[in-house]
Amino acid sequence: MRRKTNWWRVLVAWTVATVAIAVAVPAGAAQAADETTPPPMTNGFGLTQVGTATGDGTNFWITVTTPEVAGEQHIKIILPRGYYDDPGRRYPVMYFLHGSPDDPIQQNYPALSMSDRMITVIPDGGARGWYANWLDQKTKAGAQNWENFHLRQVIPFIDANLRTIATKKARAVAGISMGGFGALHYAQARPDLFSQTASLSGDIDLSVRSMDLRLAVVASLVAYEPSVHSDAAFGSPYPVFNADWRxxxxxxxxxxxRIKQGAVGVSIYVGNGGGSPGDLEFWLEAASKHVKNAMDALGMTYHYVNYGDGSGWGTQCDGGHNAGCWEEDLRDLIPRLERHFAS
Structure with a gap:
């Protein structure tokens, strides 16, 4: 009786296997399943994940904690189309830095998902983190070491968890507004990490020539909650007895x-706010011109676009400090980065 039962089980198993082969899952179905679920990420480099990833297999974000920055931070990741097609293929990375007071989740520019040749990583920069290690770490805001978080933790974490090409040549940093400052600042602080940097309407002149922008930074420190004092990030903003040296x-x-010596390519995009001083872009145009003049004096080559009131710069841009213009900037920048990475 036992022997007869065993043969019956073998027969059933063989029949099931045969049917399974006959109705085998079409090629690519397992691939499709992978693309619906974010890939697993392993903690490390001081980052600890909280909860599970949100999104699908190619556009998702994770939440992390780090001793470098108080609270929970988001990291949004956009993988290129076809990322799961070839498990042996590696990709360059663009680190995209958001403005103030945005966060990574809100960075939904269609252009960011247009590439099939590179990974895009959008790390949290806080409402007014200014992509810096603050001078005062004892304010109500708590630890504010954004530069350490991004350059010492996020980059190696991404390289360890995704199929990146972990070289200077295959890494770029770009940003809008506050993030434009962060992109150039990071390229100047660590030119060994990046081969390209780009400012989109960036606060890229914090000198006394652009005191209006310096005071805008101060305003963000004081106005956003929890409010901190004006000297928290970079010390005194006032040019008295070199007090503003930071x-x-x-x-x-x-x-x-520093960017020239580090052989980092530069792209700058800016408008004029339609000529209205009430639009922040009006003031950023002067800041970008100051950087352009500095590059000209150094004999640097660069990509510079001043689209003025937005006429001729796509259909969404009115020259103002807004997403319509930044979408057009990205549509110009991303193919250029892809060509650079492929060269």
Whole structure:
């Protein structure tokens, strides 16, 4: 009886296997399943994940904690089309830095998902983190070491968890508004990490020539909750007895020589706010011109676009400090980065 039962089980197993082969899952179905679920990410480099990833297999974000920055931070990741097609293929990475007071989740520019040749990573920069290690770490905001978080933790974490090409040549940093400052600042601080940097309407002149922008940074420190004092990030903003030396040290417009020496390519996009002083872009145009003048004095080559009131710069741009213009900037920047990475 036992022997007869065993043969019956073998027969059933063989029949099931035969049917399974006959109705085998079409090629690519397992691939499709992978694309619906974010890939697993392993903690490390001081980052600890909280909860599970949100999104699908190619556009998702994770939440992390780190001793470098108080609270929970998001990291949004956009993988190229076809990422799961070839498990042996590796990709260059663009780190995209958001503006103030945005966060990574809100960075939904269609252009960011247009590439099939590179990974895009959007790390949290806080509402007013200014992509810097703050001078005062004891404010109500808690630890604010954004530069350490991004350059010492996020980059190696991404390289360890995704199929990146972990070289300077295959890494770029770009950003909008506050993130434009961060992109040039990071390229100046660590030119060994990036081969390209780009500012989209960036606060890239914090010198006394652009005192309006310096005071805008101060306003963000004081106005956003929890409010902190004006000197929290870069010390005194006032040019008295060299008290503002830290502002000058991080000011991109005064240190373009570091980017030249580091062989980092530069792209700058800016409008004129339609000529209205009420639009922040009006003031950023002057800041970008100051950086352009500095690059000209150094004999640098660069990509510079001043689209003025937006006429001729796509259908969404009115020259203002807004997403319509940044979408057009990205549509110009991303194919250029792809060509650079492929060269």
């Amino acid at each position: 502002w000058n040290e991080v000011d991109p417009s005064q240190h373009m020589d």
